[in-house]
Amino acid sequence: MAFLASRNLTAIEEMDKPDCDPAKLDRTYAQFPLVNRSVAGWHRTWAHYIRPVLSTARTNTLLDVGSGGGDVPRALARWAARDGFRLEITAIDPDERANAFASSRPRTPGLRYRRAFSSELVAEGAQFDVVTSNHVLHHLSPDELSGLLSDSEKLGTRLALHSDLSRTRVGFALFSVATLPLPGSYIREDGLTSIRRSYLADELRAVVPPGWRVERQVPFRNLLVRRA
Incomplete structure (x- = not known):
């Protein structure tokens, strides 16, 4: 798999195209919870990173950037409630299709969706734990990565976490096989494109500013x- 030797910055995910099939896009959003539960490890991230910085004495706040179909912030809201924390979550995505899908899901207490860029919240003076x-x-x-990290430093008063795929041959092969039973969506083809576009740990370390750890x-x- 020599094509994974370096990041492929020209490959574009189908769901990012404005003219993609809306039915397939909605099925993609609907299948994200299954995929993220399998590969994203957010419950571990909640337990090891987020939960320890939250207060039991007040309402905590969290901003999820690029929330897509909203399954990750919904999960965070559930875990916070289960563990006895008051947590208000704002989930933002600039794509109106993602915002519409997330907003159509059953209401999750403490969670609100908004169509916005992180830079807009910085301009408003917003801050989150x-x-x-x-x-x-x-x-x-x-430039967009630099902007997101700069925005995160201004918006996050206690902790910022950006979780993403790492580009590996084994991961590419396993994802290719594991997602074969998920037809009718962009999960498989876009997931493989995402891996091709993703960073190795050392590549990410080389481009992030001081204060960030990979x-x-x-x-x-x-x-x-x-x-x-």
Whole structure:
């Protein structure tokens, strides 16, 4: 798999195209919870990183950037309620299709969706205890990555976490096989494109500013961490 030797910055995910099939797009959003539960490891990230910085004495706040279909912030809201934390989550995505799908899901207490860029919240002077994102970094150009990290530093008063795929041959092969039973969506083809676009840990370390730490997660993931 020589094509994985370096990041493929020209490959475009189908669901990012404005003229993609809306039915397939909605099925993709609907299948994200299954895929993220299998590969994204957010419950471990909640337990090891987010939960320890939250307060039991007040309402905590979290911003999820590029929330897509909203399954990750919904899961975070459930875990917070289960563990006895008051947590208000704002989930933002600039894509009106993602915002419409997420808003159509059954209401989750403490969670609100908004169509917005992180830079808009910076301009408003908003701040949150924690900033998160899932599978966003590989979508971004170098300038967009720099902007997101700068915004995260301004928005997150305690912790910022950006979780993404790591580009590996084994991960590519396993994902290709594991997603064969998920027809009728963009999960498989876009997931493989995402892996091709994603960073190795050392590549990500080379482009992030001081104050950010890249940690490897199992399986085949990078977690970009900043503690304020």
